[in-house]
Amino acid sequence: MSKLDITVNGQIHHLDVPESRTLAQVLRYDLGLTGTKIGCEEAECGICTVLVNGTPVNSCIFPAFKAQGREVETVEGLAHNGELHPIQQNFIEHGAVQCGFCTPGLMMTATALLNENPDPDDHAIKVALKDTYCRCTGYASVIAAIKSAASEMRGEGPLPVNEPDVSEPMHAISRSVPPQYVREKVTGAAKYTDDYFFEGMLFARTLRAAYPHARILSINTEKAKAFPGVVAVLTHADVPGDNLHGLVYRDWPVLCGDVVRYMGDAVAIVAAETEDIAAEALTLIEVEYEPLPVIGDPKFAHSPEAPVLHSKHPTGNLLKHIKVRHGDIEQGFAQADYIVEREYRTPTVEHAFLEPECSIGIPPGVAGHEKLTILVGSQIPYQDRNQIALAMGLPEEKVRVIGTLIGGGFGGKEDITGQIHVAMLAQATGRPVKMLYTRQESLIVHPKRHATIIRMKTGATKDGKLVAVEAELYGDGGAYASLSDKVMTRATTHATGPYVVPNAKIDCYAMYTNNPPSGAFRGFGVTQSAFAVESNMDILAEMIGIDPIEFRRINAQKVGTTTATGQVLRESVGLLETLRHVEHDMMPADGDFRWAWRDGHKAYAWGLACAYKNTGLGGGAPDRAEAEVEAFEDGSVEVRVASADMGQGLAHVVAQCTAEELKLPYHRVRVLLCDTDLTPNGGPTTASRQTFVSGNAARVTSALLREALTRSAAEFLDVPPETLYYEEGLLRHNGKSVELGTLVGWMKANGLSSKVRHEYHAPATQPLGTGGDMHFAFSYATQAALVEVDMETGAVKVLRIIAGTDIGRAINPLMLQGQVEGGIVMAMGNCLTESYIVENGVPWTNLLSRYKMPSIKHAPEIISHLIEDRVSTGPYGAKGVGEICSINTSPAICNAIYHATGVRIFSLPVDQDALLRAIRAGQTEVYTAWHDVR
Amino acid sequence: MKLWNHYHTPHSIDQAIALLNQYQGKAKVVAGGTDLIVELREGHHPIQEALIDVTQIPELTSLAADDNNEIYVGAGVTHSQIVKSAVLAARATCLVESCGVVGGPQVRNVGTLGGNVAHALPAGDGTTSLVALDAKAEIIMNGQRRVVPILEMFRGPGQSLIDSTRDVIIGFRFALCGDNEATAFKRIMRPQGVALPILGCATWVRLNPAQTHFEVARLSIAPIGPTPGRAAEVEAVLIGQPATDAAIEHAIETALQILKPRTSKYRATGDYRKEMIAVLLRRTLQLAVQRARTGQAVPEGIGME
């Protein structure tokens, strides 16, 4: 311990802390200033940025004693006397806050910029924020917010918000209200799991497998147990209940006892007084292994030589064979004048949500909790509870899962990570236990987007009509099933693209391998198949000699189309509208449109692609959500659903539905999410389903509450109920009115309940292969990309994306636009920068510095049109948005690269090295990606 | 995870050396920590008994031109300070261009030129330009103060002449560009994977007083071998030649015959690197010639490449 004198946000501190501290640790642990977030501890993500003597630094690698005698500013110091700083205010106004985990870092970097440069342009903002990442927003709103704050600080007032046009705004629906918890997120008060501390809390770490595939011969924990400060060391033998978990198939050991199947497998867990002791104890656990042959790719997994990874699985390494059969494929191709057949490859992709996984377990009777309680930022709290209970051998009612704020999920926080481990350790030690993954651990452990190999054959007639699609997909499911079955099903059923295809034969093989498991990731398999579909569309268009836009228009799904799974689309098919808007915006003012042109060594070109994506679970799975809505005497209303808001904005959607039904001012609606004791089950936050399902649950339940309130008010005011109407928190009848709160008081006094609970059931769907409605709604999109290719270096830059997105109804236009922008930039990563590399089961991508996601410097100009083709069963006509915006960007960019260079990309991410060599050699096809550079 | 036990911030070189001696190999010099602390966390070095922070030593933080057209840049000067220096921007432009693309602002605000050299990567960006500038390093090695040519600082990939558990780089000295002289730096990155350049190239040229011919050229292309180096044969081809595109193309041909860049895994193929040698030599030489002729140099690509 040594003396550290620092000034933090104007306050002088004389601390007695170890010299080994980083500045981030002092701020978070010694000063309790948890607004400063930690995302990587590698100086890569920048979200830990604070100012030291006015200069932005990464506090995760900044030794605390380097700040000796200096002034430190953190997010907590931005607001003064409760009044937000213009940067904070403008981040809210411009919709620049989604999950909020990056927000403190972005705002601190922006603060330093504006101190130096009161009027920064886009370029200056991009330079300043280049290494401060945001995975949610796509940066456009961030740039707008900073410019507006600068204008306000110069005394010129804030800039107008770039709100998208929407039709028929209602009282609270189709209004850009601020998202819930946004004030907490900009002030640093928002609490994510790692921001919670409890008296006597222990810190836990996990021992991971030493091989991607090996038999465990022995585990010896004696030395670790004896290490001072270690409180518990647990292995498979200590799992009280069933040592398996899994969302679809229960094949994933809580702790491995006999075999490890990937490098992220957990072998032992340790709880200790400090993180350092827990980490040290891991090195003292002795595990003897017998290495086994490794399955490194899905095609090998399917071969007879491959070892069988899950002996209990009836079809061996074939996790699932998914089939779509439609029409007569041979006859279809017989009608074709043109046929194209190509093979495409997409890599494993990492979610890289900025908040690494964290769980806290609290034993019964501690910290005011009656039950075994788990705090976790999870996408599926009720399924967590179910899996924890099974592993703990407890009835579900004995376990409570409380969802904290989530620093991004994108599908990567659906599976169990530390939840069961902290439950076991809390139970074993009788103390609260926190398990925070390092970024490096997060990279190795959680399921990713499936790597795929897709062979796709498409046939069309000479007048441009699609007649047949035959496809074979291999998906690398990794070591455990996770959601592979569902994800690869979606890849398969969407493999015709959003087109009328009378004949289709599609086979998908989801395979077990020794790679990290694959699971849900925004786009849910459709991202991969769309790359193949939309590339083939452009190849065919060129063969036929037809404009690629016209080709898509001819074949576009419309009302009345039967999809390849046999579903007749009865309404809400906005594809042609999205195409029309995008095409319109691609046309230059003089009408002289060119797909491609050259300027010196730069080649420019447009490319276009379409997509569709189901809303909801579909396939016959019951899709429901329950909501509870309660009115209070202070005139406020609380709506409760156990659905997760990982930044995408579910909380404001349900609040808006409730405000709408009760014609309440939005700020009088509170939302309580994700507490298995207090909120009813909302099902998983996946498949773009929450706006539809939980939105509907909030809408219907609020309407039921309204009916109850109306009945009481009629009695209270002594007027007929049909004549009552709601206005700004009042119930009115001619001259008479009653405040909602007063009415609730009266109801209470008369023994009436002002609380309603209701379960909403989405329209029924049919399983694949049975025909009928596989899904209750589809969203549609068209995107055009304008790219610049440096013909001397092969470097690709995306300059502009025009997006038309049919989402039924924009419940919150500004936040929805944020979803679109964020989805596009994330998809640019999928196309241009991201690939998670595994070498025969061993992840090479074990550091964030080995995984580049788009930074603000990649952010293109985005022109977004929201198309609102209502779906009658959706809340106010809305369908899903989370994924549709992230699917066709990659093929749009690759189609543009083809137009610019004459070279077609068949393997993602685009490799400038191979692209340039192909240009030089006059080759027109590239089948390798950068991970093939060896 | 604890990565070091003690943290010292000496205010003189003598104090720093005394501290290093005291810890007998169990302490390391730290400047910005952008390499060292990240590597410590990755487990590349054992936990250090102490870190000796050299960024509060006046000799290491000064940046000053003298009357002889020479400039001294302390080893503890940060990349951001270099980027902000007007004299370097005008008269050692390549150094500003190379330090201006290191990491992002947070890394440049603490990362130092000395750290970049001591880290001894074959393609550290600041290093690439120091080589073209023909800098000399002032060091304390084995307790002795020495001045060594920059290229002597590198022993192998990641291996420096100095041992930072014992020695300290104090600073660098090099001539500023005068009349008819100019520099340029450019690099090629790949958008995927690790942030190490596929190729970086710094060029220094002096034209004859009539500005028609190359008088001298210094070319630093990296990575081309295990340590930073100069492309001497290519430089020789330029000497005395007309300062034209044709001469530059001729030099490029020579470079492509002589230099044999390797394929490195997940970074670049040898063939691509060859292409980039041509592109970067062309772009930097043309730019340097133009700067030498006009006497004007505005750094390009700062913060974005």
Ligand SMILES: Cc1cc2nc3c(=O)[nH]c(=O)nc-3n(C[C@H](O)[C@H](O)[C@H](O)COP(=O)(O)OP(=O)(O)OC[C@H]3O[C@@H](n4cnc5c(N)ncnc54)[C@H](O)[C@@H]3O)c2cc1C
């Ligand atoms: C996100 C990120 C991006 C980066 N991008 C780039 C890039 O684009 N280009 C690039 O070249 N580098 C890059 N780097 C690497 C690094 O930032 C630079 O090499 C930087 O110049 C190192 O300086 P430092 O002061 O931080 O060194 P430190 O980490 O403090 O030290 C590095 C090594 O040098 C020794 N050392 C430091 N100073 C002295 C001295 N005065 N005397 C003796 N020994 C000393 C240390 O003991 C240590 O071994 C990046 C790093 C990060 C984290």
Ligand code: FES
């Ligand atoms: S840069 Fe510090 S946490 Fe990522």
Ligand code: FES
């Ligand atoms: S809002 Fe930026 S990472 Fe989520």
